Amino acid sequence: MKNYIAVDIGASSGRLILGQLINGEIKLEEMHRFSNGFKKENGHDRWDIDKLIQEIFIGLEKIKKTGIEAATIGIDTWAVDYVLVGDNGQKLQNPISYRDSRTVNSIEELTSQYPKEYIYEKTGIQFLDFNTLYQLYEEDEKLLEQTDRIMMIPDYIGYILTGNAVTEVTNASTTQMMNLRKGLFDDDLLGEVNVSEEQFPKLADPGTMLGKISHKWCKQYDLPKCEVITVATHDTASAVVGTPGSGNDWAFLSSGTWSLLGRELKTPENGKLAFQENYTNEWGAYGTYRFLKNIMGLWMVQSIRSEQNKKYSFAEMAALAEKEEPFQQYINVNDERFSNPESMINEIQAYCRETGQKVPQTTGELVSAVYCNLALYYADALNQLVKITKKPINKLNIVGGGSNVDILNQLTSSLAKIKVIAGPDEATAIGNIVVQMISEHELSDVDSARKVIAQSFNLKEYDPNKDYGKILEDYKTFILEKEK
Known part of the structure; x- marks a missing residue:
């Protein structure tokens, strides 16, 4: 062995x-x-x-x-x-x-x-x-x-x-x-x-x-x-190798400190629309390109947890967020002010105060605000991805630590009106190991490796359970107005 x-x-x-x-x-x-x-x-x-x-x-x-x-x-x-x-x-x-x-x-x-x-x-x-x-x-x-x-x-x-x-x-x-x-x-x-x-x-x-x-x-x-x-x-490149996608209609979301959302392409896409929407063509394994967008990710939740001296586990923070009424504020999670603030909690609250929105106070309210706005950003980015690549997306494979956050996965599925397949959470390590296995001739190629990955790990599926179309449009309008 x-x-x-x-x-x-x-x-x-x-x-x-x-x-x-x-x-x-x-x-x-x-x-x-x-x-x-x-x-x-x-x-x-x-x-x-x-x-x-x-x-x-x-x-x-x-x-x-x-x-x-x-x-x-x-x-x-x-x-x-x-x-x-x-x-x-x-x-x-x-x-x-x-x-x-x-x-x-x-x-x-x-x-x-x-x-x-x-x-x-x-x-x-x-x-x-x-x-x-x-x-x-x-x-x-x-x-x-x-x-x-x-x-x-x-x-x-x-x-x-x-x-x-x-x-x-x-x-x-x-x-x-x-x-x-x-x-x-x-x-x-x-x-x-x-x-x-x-x-x-x-x-x-x-x-x-x-x-x-x-x-x-x-x-x-x-x-x-x-x-x-x-x-x-690059850990995202390994995570994409370790994503059990199949067919030609799937996108990936590597969900960790950063959220990297995109799809695997055989040829790069660097046209005018891709430039305008700030999508990237990072090189992938075996002659592919990771056409994706960088989104702030779980860094915001990690920072909140650190500021609170790790009072709650991530699972407990997600449970608190689920008890809150969703979509109480619209936040551009990719705003540079959230990149490395002295206090993430103060920065989120200041953003909401400056934009005349309800200011989250409790841990549940803060985490709910992050998860809801991450899901909104994901849904908007998926729409952009379809427009740029001119190919439908019917499945979103979420891997990494964020694949364990039920509330975030369900919100994403409903907002984007797409099936979400969550897991494995260790996609980066799996992709790393899979390249080694291919090099050692235990696996023949990436396609066969992804079939093995799907059989080896428990995957969870989410289907849209609400129509959040109006919420998504209101979010886009609000963010666009604020950025002017």
Whole structure:
């Protein structure tokens, strides 16, 4: 029996998950979990990348103690952030988080020289002020002069483990510096941020063998024999691989700290309407594109919970929200003010106060406001998606932690008038493991893998139970008026 380890690290936590194919079904077991988060250091919000790598070794030692002597490993993390590495192979500083405020006005400054339409035609990537393009635009020029290689977070972790460096394409595409037509970094955009293509390790597709864990780590730690496989290193790309969609009429919603809603395409869509609605063409595994929209996601609920010292579990917060009358206020959840406020609760209340709406006070009211407006945003985005791609959507597959939130899934189904299939919640780790299984020839391709996923995990279905058409139209009118 072959063993596969998914190293899956998000903005708030990381895990090592063991995967095996047993009697035609994928079995998962979480072997190690650890916390993650950025902290203020030298004037910026930064990730403690060394701690994350140390936690991987701790997890691998735990796995070895269970009797597992050999395995393959895949690494996925969030996108856009990077590590600057000097010519001695050492990082120059801890990486800055995408939620740092340094890029607040960067889009406006850079696009005063390169129009947005020009950048979108080249890259097909949506405009978000934390994209790597704008982070590098604000980067310390002296540090860039000292930089030998620029590595995305999962690529850097793989480099530390094996000594081999690549730039995996699903994550590289999120930089907003990859040229859709050439399949390479765009020289014009790189020049604008004072970096060169030579500073990025060679591009690699998901399924590429990266190498064995370096001998020095095996001497320092009691590790199983491991070979690292470059999977779809952007966690959303792995989540889409792990989504049990079937046919040609489904969309996906990866629902976690961020909500990523879109559909899988064989060719990119970077026309005028896609540009206007700020949809993105991130590269997917096996020659696909993730045509999607970034939506704020459960970050807002996570922040409320943290402010309340984790008084309630997420399940308890959802239960409190279900007791409230829905749609008491309209909130643009994608407003930048909710990206990283000092207090999420105060920011939501201030938004409602400023717009003359009922101000949520209790935990149930606050969470209900978030869930209702997330569902409204999802429904509106699905309508946009159909218009842009000119193809019907009859099923929405929701994966990730949000697939467990019944109230949010039901609201989404009813508002969008669409069947919702929820699960699995561990789609990212599953997609990570599936790429490893395909590389090891235990699964033949993504289509067959998705059939196995559907058979391996419990999925829950939701059908529309109310007509919220008027609510959705009122929401769109309100948001449009406010944005003028």
